[in-house]
Amino acid sequence: MSTIPANLSYTESHEWVLDNGDGTVTVGITDHAQQALGDVVFVELPEVGRELDAGEEFGVIESVKAASDLYAPLAGEVLEVNEALEDAPETVNESPYEDGWIAKLKPADITVLDNLLDADAYAQLAEEDD
DSSP: OOOOOTTSEEOTTSEEEEEOSSSOEEEEEOHHHHHHHOSEEEEEOOOTTOEEOTTOEEEEEEESSOEEEEEOSSOEEEEEEOTHHHHOTTHHHHOTTTTTOOEEEEESOGGGGGGSBOHHHHHHHHHHHO
């Protein structure tokens, strides 16, 4: 069973979003997604300063099984990326909700977080995936 923290918002494409409380959000992939991918061997990070549209592909995560696109959960500017993943992509497997985060964004509109899935809705989606 995947871990699904209640304090996060989720997308149907298996990204999670943490509202940092300062007008920024942190984005990563869910425990369910990293389990489905298997051992992560490479993460292509977005460029800092890049403006993203909601749903836009902003990176790729590769595992021993497959490559999967990463999608922006909301529109905004990339403020920071997790450069530690360049040398240790397996961190996504080991700590998907903490050390394995992908990027920090400044959302164009923070209220769109309300349109994302809550933990219960995501749990139902992940269960249907299995």
